[in-house]
Amino acid sequence: MEIRLPYDKGCIEFTPPSGCNVKVLTPPSEDFKPEFSQEQIVRNAISNPIDSPPLSELAKDKKNIVIITSDHTRPIPSRITMPIILEEIKKTNPNAKPTLLISTGLHRVSTDEELMERHGQDVLDQVNVINHVATDLDNMVYLGVLPSGGELWINKLAVEADLLISEGFIEPHFFAGFSGGRKSILPGIASRKTVLYNHNSTFLSNPYARAGELERNPIHKDMVWAAKQAKLAFILNVAINGEKEVIHAVAGNPFAAHEQGCEFVKDLTGTEAIPADIVISTNGGYPLDQNVYQAVKGMTTAEMTAKPGSVIIMVSACKDGLGGRDFYHQLADFPSPQESMDLFMKTPEDQTPVDQWQSQILARILLKHKVIVVADESVASFVNEMHMEYAKTVEEAIEKAQQIKGRDASITVIPDGVGVIIK
Template identity: 55%
Template structure:
């Protein structure tokens, strides 16, 4: 039996030995650590990379903004945020602190989700604000991205005396890795800025792939945005399969992030195994709440599946499709290939909402059959989006064998967002 994260539980799947060619798992899944999660975070904050300590930075400030991730990211803020707040107020008890939720292009995080993320005490006592990327009154223009797009960012972050961010680092399907500079772009950027950065040309770039930041044009824009925003300090963590902290990196937004990416790359790299059928997931809650996010786990399967193969994607998608533009653009298209061809012709300054996710899903659907496994989502919605649906894994595997044959080779990626599939 193989355990696959699904929503807040685990599915146990079985594949016969004659078909199972390999299981691709990040070494972060069972990485052993010494000390508590709090100890790991405090150790990082005591050993900053490339910057002054947090305490030195806050010492003479009247106000500051702490950027944090939204409800779609498993950042353990119930651990990290209290540590940050305690350290800050120990040195500067009167400082005015605003916690800014980096929603990017997502919907606002609601109160229940905030409590789940931070804990009730912080939600009731702290000033927490959602970034709204379409609210022009809350944005300010701070320059022009290397890609040519206007860089509009949240005023609160730009105008504060000190800007820091917390987050986590995981492989990212077109930015290389999450964390660091992503707190700014897309985190607190305008919708138009995000769309310029996520243009079809960049998404199609060979370097805009999982685990790649060198020569990645999307990463280059993000670094520029972090510099212009004067992001002074980050605390980024790396987590295991149980969402527990296994390492932390604090300090300069570029250097600390690079150190975290280097650490994670050693753990998350797995060697490609060619297969006819690849089973993947989005690592369970909170990343498997919708189809939009589930595309990430599909890209791991895409990297090791033979063209014309079958990708079985196990994701709850209990929150539906995850984006109106994402859903309707796909549903109203003639098919994935036609849609992909059309998107690739869209200029940088004409990017539409969710185009990047549409583009990547269309790329995958043009080359593979995708079977979504969920009993928490509307089956017709999935079918309308040019995918197949199964209520359970057994039915999905049977359908995959019908397509590729009973002797088809199968690879399983229990957590598709946790691995970097290498060709070498």
């Protein structure tokens, strides 16, 4: 059995040791074949908005249109979606030059090269581009108190817009339920203070703060409230397959359209667990496997199907390094994950430090499982210092795992760890 795992912009192929009990966990989306081309799927969605007037009608006579879009860490197919959005706006507003607001959240800003790769010159010539900077308090506006009790501050460019729209993509999200929709506001263009409160340890430890869960998810509740306060008027969200191709799209009312998109993704990615002694997962390749920080997402999927005390093998290129120094120190500076977790749970909601949420989830996994990371050698020392173990190849990682769990250990492989909801 030869197995292919997405890795950076290519893949890794490996053959499990002979005699192993190996199962491959893939969602129904693996075999989903859309009826139309990627472009036509998007055009059909934007021409048939859900619970909303057409975008062209909303854009008529607007002087200050702001389009929120994802940063370099998200595989949104903007070369397909953005030209169609601009085309729709210019049907009734031919001289419009919208502002493209890059929703970086707490990530670094996107570089000119990354923006060019994402959008292309033709789109960039038609818009003004601004990277959101969550620490730039002079460019934040206060919009009230979130249901959780935190203050809502967001980018003033969005508040001053006379039409605020966003593009994004919907996939399972390991603590927000799903990506897309309201997430473009919080954490996308929110202040550092607001994001930190929303990502507090109490919320992260809530059993409903998990992939596929919205209704009872406290993090989602804050995000919806933030999007309403920001007056987000229209969204275009897509669903993509393992090849990063558009297979579905929704447009229109930010809440009704997002809900329908989430239902589609839930039906297409939900699958039963295949419990195993060793679980191999990925982050679906580039761009989400650029750093160790993001790799935690694929680990959470493995966690949902791993037997107690299993070994999780995380295959993620991490060529961009750690992804967060605070994330590193919150684990590496403590003798054990338990001591990190004890500190996280004592931290008041309004004092949440940067990256604690990611560190908290990783600590939770490490308290239950051994984690071996297959990645670029540049992160080897960081991985080891964060209470995980580095392996250069998948074969080496399996050998290490079998030394712990035995040669007859069962193995479950999840080729796309961020594209699956384990029921």
